Amino acid sequence: MSSPAPQKLAHAIRFLALDAIEHAGDGHPGAPLGCAEITTALFTRHLKFHAADPMWFDRDRFVLSNGHGSMLIYALLHLTGYEHISLDQIRTFRRLGSHCAGHPEYDPASGIEVTTGPLGQGIANAAGMAVAEAFLRNWLGEDMVNHRTYALVGDGCLQEGVGQEIIALAGHLRLGHLTFLWDDNRMTDDGGITIAQSEDMCARFRIAGWHVQDVDGHDVAAVDAALSLAALDPRPSMIACRTMIGRGLPRLQGQRGAHGGRVFAEDLIAARESLDWPYPAFTIPDDVLSVWRAAGRRGLPAYEAWHARLAALSPERRRLLDRLREGRLPEGWEKPLRNWRRDIAPAKAQGGINSSADIVEILATTIPELVSGAPDLEGPTQHKRHLTSFSATDQGGRYVHYGVREHAMGSMVNGMAAHGGVVPLGVTYLAFSDYERPALRMAALMGLPSLFVFSHDSIGIGRNGPTHQPVEIVASLRAMPNMLVFRPADAVEAAECWEAALSNRSGPSTLVFSRQVLPPVREDGTGENRAARGAYVLAEASSRRRATILATGSEVALALAARQMLEAEGIPTAVVSMPCWELFERQEPAYRDQVIDRTTVRVAVEAAVRQGWERWIGEDGGFVGMSSFGASGPEADLFAHFGITPERVAGEVRRRL
């Protein structure tokens, strides 16, 4: 019996997708149909994977950046034999609880490397994966790490700013193991691509230093050959695959409506006829399925050889490899950090961001897989220190100069975290976190342990003015589910928050630091990690507490000053430091009640908007903070101008007694 033609393999994708979409009642047929041949070439001839072990560390990564075409990846995973993506799962496409969600949701154990949906994120994640791979390959050797990252890319991903940032940066960094397969279907949701684009996209990649090819995306052999060539080139590769959107669906193919148009039973009949596919719904003929399943086992020799090499490693290297692929931090990583907290931090009066820089310098030594970086703010944030640059010529470097590309940074940090084996962090000013926010959201949604560090966290930055002064941003970060937001008050808390952030492995942590000097508020850096409880009584009232002042970050010192005034007047007042609301929320109610003490007058102070504080101070609590954007002027003038002063805090307490 002869093997089925590649076209027939591609049709298996098409009909699984169409049957699932018709069965679900909606979905996006355009991409699965248009990219069936491209991914047939990739999955049957190039992608290094072993379907029986989706988590194999040295597998190639595949990212469906045009995530709306989700049935494409589910079809591929089912056909190649991923256990979780059974035919039953495909039948439940877009139903609650299915592995086959409307857009692919991060689930590496099922073969889904990353959540995609918002356009451009996927290719940026892929670039981050390629950085992680290159770094690990340089560090651990090609024996253990030597794989490629492929991303299927739609027009939208390339129009998005983050996509453009990635084109520039991946070319600049010469990420040679990165390949984009561009679904060049010349059709967008609004109509033909020329409605919003006239540039030559291949030329755009070329000037950024990419290897560029141009093939018929419905010719499996052509895509195959291009993939071979891509693998030989030291530059990142872009393969423009000329396709027809929705190919095989007579009523919609090549049309705007193919993107997300409804597919009816009649369409399936017409498609089956036109493509000579006489099989019933959800039925793949044995000869076709067996070729696909063989493709899913194609990586077995490489897989076994890799495991043999792993088994032959020295015990020390073996422990390292196992630790990295399991995502565990080195044994005792906290120790130097705790020593710093105990010995150095209590006397450190310095900018919050400088404490973070000192801490990351220590962590970079204890955690060799830590990869830092910033978008052209190395000087003011100092999270490089003795790290070398990751560059086109040294991919063993551990600091990425992202250029002024915050969004790329955030999404690449996520890609590194999703790849595994590295502990990625990205640093910028808090005012620019909005540029990065779509990446923060994806990290939270995927539950990735990405680390986002922000400096210059309030009007405390002074004279650069309101564009650079966050006011609403801490609140907007706290609104994000599944993300820890830390705002430490001094160097001791900075160390505690960093330890808590690194211990948080099921979601991102965001650490927010001042630019201005934070005087120490904790004299003792020993003992329990108090910040890890989210909030704690920093200074108890001298006798039965009548007032509680709640504060975070730079305003904790101010709260202590207010407390001193009140105590001098005979008003027993406690100060509660609240570096992380989310962790406090997780404490036992009894602990929370003791810290907050609702029977007392409560006033919160934070150089930011009030939103959310009522959760802790009640609707009648006092709040001292910002209700507008900031202004340009010296720090002290601004705090006075906006009334964020100990006097004002004390006044709010008095008014309520």
Next chain:
Amino acid sequence: MSSPAPQKLAHAIRFLALDAIEHAGDGHPGAPLGCAEITTALFTRHLKFHAADPMWFDRDRFVLSNGHGSMLIYALLHLTGYEHISLDQIRTFRRLGSHCAGHPEYDPASGIEVTTGPLGQGIANAAGMAVAEAFLRNWLGEDMVNHRTYALVGDGCLQEGVGQEIIALAGHLRLGHLTFLWDDNRMTDDGGITIAQSEDMCARFRIAGWHVQDVDGHDVAAVDAALSLAALDPRPSMIACRTMIGRGLPRLQGQRGAHGGRVFAEDLIAARESLDWPYPAFTIPDDVLSVWRAAGRRGLPAYEAWHARLAALSPERRRLLDRLREGRLPEGWEKPLRNWRRDIAPAKAQGGINSSADIVEILATTIPELVSGAPDLEGPTQHKRHLTSFSATDQGGRYVHYGVREHAMGSMVNGMAAHGGVVPLGVTYLAFSDYERPALRMAALMGLPSLFVFSHDSIGIGRNGPTHQPVEIVASLRAMPNMLVFRPADAVEAAECWEAALSNRSGPSTLVFSRQVLPPVREDGTGENRAARGAYVLAEASSRRRATILATGSEVALALAARQMLEAEGIPTAVVSMPCWELFERQEPAYRDQVIDRTTVRVAVEAAVRQGWERWIGEDGGFVGMSSFGASGPEADLFAHFGITPERVAGEVRRRL
């Protein structure tokens, strides 16, 4: 007496900037020094303006996109004679209350067209201004509108994704009156440009369809000639001006440290010596100043000719022109909207976004300067209808197909609003508002009446899953100062919210709509605009109120269902609809107390996170909503799965009684 050499004019900029920065104690000398000749050429030979009337409608617009170089624009404005930018103001550079803030803050009456600081925003604003100009020129004729937009651009602006989006889109739209002057100093904060960029930026502009030139940025005559050529070309123009950062400051010029390095008294002595500038601090020699002041009057003939043409207009056209330049909406614009609210809306059960589309179709007729657009979502958002596209070949169109470029859209909407004469709105899905958020922030900070419309506002979108389901986003928008956030409950409220949004001229309005059908909750669309009070009692309790259910948008209908259950059990319950928290916050306390009634049990329901609701329900109030991201599944399944149901709301009330 011969006129001073152009070089000397440029030095006047340099020393004003240096003196101010040294006097202030900090600032960014690199750009004012590096771009002194470029802007001398522009301001003395090309820019059409009249310093005595900064608001002249047909002036050229100048945007300092690299806003950190703020002393450059203050020096230019002072030298050319803008009244507000006196020498005294320059002496107060970076002090609280000065016109000369750390970064330029929107102040068109002083010659500052737009706030710049976050990189890339300025050039995107400039592209929006160019769209507004082109549209108005096509509509009103070249007699009345015919000016250019210039932006001075740094490397950071071009590395940012939004900058890349703008390059692509401005070239595509052939914005021929737009000119970028690129400060090609090959130096970034982290070091030489090659640390993070290797692409040929001129080539990048060329493939996007720009006219590109390459000149010595310290040669006034060369920049002058290039500007002349740029004005003749029908494409947008980019002039790469090769410069040395911090030129004239011997210790720092050409160095990384010139960007924002501290300038000392000794530096000024060295600079004065090296540039042969023997004048004391803040002193411009008369011959130099008089040339500059003449440049500030250079536009007078054009200015007078324009006013003569204005005076000669027919009364009807004159009224139109005056209305547009004063930013007033047409007399009686509300009427057709109110008619729709009265006659059509009460019976309209349709998706929230469809109501918005119906409304904008009406508004587009009554407000001929309304310019709509979306990033490749025309189909699902429907805010085009009978509008024609603004395109390279028809710049009279009123709908911009932005491509998948949300950030560009938001910033261009701001640019149009800052230009004046148009009422710009941009539409996309709420989940993608994060991509646009930096623009939303700038609109709020500038107080621009930008209109941001968002659809697909919750888990109600169903099966496309959590990437497309906003959960945290409404809270994050409400955190923004000076922005109104509307979430209407049905078609009547949609009309009311739109009226309130258009009436808000001192800041942006954000309108958030469901994709799913909203059953009418208001049977009567006549009378007072109830939504304009922010919140109101939609259904009062049948007798003395014991419970209050607060809700917004799609959850208002659900609140009414819960009320019905409770009333049936004999619990007198009111439902409060809260379409706009910010407007409610502005009401008299007595009104607020009456609506909220703190003596009753309060429960809020919103398919979003709880953050901020304690402001209205107190810390013990009930909340029914989301505490995690969503999931992929049919809408009804999701509401049930996440427990956002009338039963649950009623249960929360009962539990508290």
